[in-house]
Amino acid sequence: MIEHDIFRALADSTRRTIFEKLANGSMNASALRKGMDISQPAMSQHLAVLRAAGLVREQKEGRFVNYEVDPDGLALIAQWLAKYRAYWPARIDALKLLLKDMDQ
Amino acid sequence: MIEHDIFRALADSTRRTIFEKLANGSMNASALRKGMDISQPAMSQHLAVLRAAGLVREQKEGRFVNYEVDPDGLALIAQWLAKYRAYWPARIDALKLLLKDMDQ
DNA sequence: GAATCGAATAAGTGTATGCTTATGTGTAAT
DNA sequence: ATTACACATAAGCATACACTTATTCGATTC
Numbered sequence: 001m002i003e004h005d006i007f008r009a010l011a012d013s014t015r016r017t018i019f020e021k022l023a024n025g026s027m028n029a030s031a032l033r034k035g036m037d038i039s040q041p042a043m044s045q046h047l048a049v050l051r052a053a054g055l056v057r058e059q060k061e062g063r064f065v066n067y068e069v070d071p072d073g074l075a076l077i078a079q080w081l082a083k084y085r086a087y088w089p090a091r092i093d094a095l096k097l098l099l100k101d102m103d104q
Numbered sequence: 105m106i107e108h109d110i111f112r113a114l115a116d117s118t119r120r121t122i123f124e125k126l127a128n129g130s131m132n133a134s135a136l137r138k139g140m141d142i143s144q145p146a147m148s149q150h151l152a153v154l155r156a157a158g159l160v161r162e163q164k165e166g167r168f169v170n171y172e173v174d175p176d177g178l179a180l181i182a183q184w185l186a187k188y189r190a191y192w193p194a195r196i197d198a199l200k201l202l203l204k205d206m207d208q
Numbered sequence: 209g210a211a212t213c214g215a216a217t218a219a220g221t222g223t224a225t226g227c228t229t230a231t232g233t234g235t236a237a238t
Numbered sequence: 239a240t241t242a243c244a245c246a247t248a249a250g251c252a253t254a255c256a257c258t259t260a261t262t263c264g265a266t267t268c
Contacts, residue, residue: 011115063235
């Protein structure tokens with residue numbers, strides 16, 4: 001189940017940090033490491049997990065590999081969350097505002 | 105960080121199943137175990153993790169403990185997801201429909 | 209008040225996971 | 239071609255985690 005891979009991938013704070021970085025612009029693995037105190041293999045392994053989960057996708061450019069957020073993964077989380085909409089609290093109105101914002 | 109606790113809690117498929125069951129109606133721990141092939145201590149431990157993450161809350165009723173979905177946890181996931189709204193795919197329109205549905 | 213029942217906690221164990229160092233693979237530069 | 243570079247993979251290791259059995263706790267029931 002991919003849903004399982006997604007939650008497992010996001011359960012690690014280092015991977016959430018990587019994902020957040022990529023959300024601010026696609027980057028290659030070396031650029032991602034900057035300011036992160038993480039070894040090259042560790043980064044490579046984390047990216048593999050994120051990619052397997054569908055949260056991130058790669059684009060080879062020469063000997064570089066550019067990583068970017070894969071919307072498919074986020075969509076699955078949104079789907080999962082939607083299942084429990086009956087329990088969303090009132091403050092979820094903020095979400096509605098965001099969606100309204102997207103329409104413009 | 106509570107966000108971390110949430111993703112860690114949902115990284116386990118057994119806990120996601122428990123959460124899903126509770127979303128269909130509050131239950132005590134024994135009722136949750138039905139059809140799940142899980143020991144009593146294991147269930148108790150899973151519920152403790154879900155509770156610590158703010159995904160579930162308890163309500164003691166005599167010697168029973170009734171568990172129910174805690175909207176606060178879901179709100180945090182929604183907040184996390186909202187951070188990446190720029191990457192939400194078009195098919196997220198389904199989510200908009202759901203929200204519209206909530207208004208009625 | 210003794211027994212019973214629902215649930216939590218304690219302690220121990222096998223496996224999963226995230227890290228390390230070492231090495232491999234492919235591309236670009238000299 | 240040889241060297242350097244970006245990244246992936248392999249192998250090993252320490253810790254985290256989900257489970258087990260045993261025990262404890264608290265509240266009902268007899």
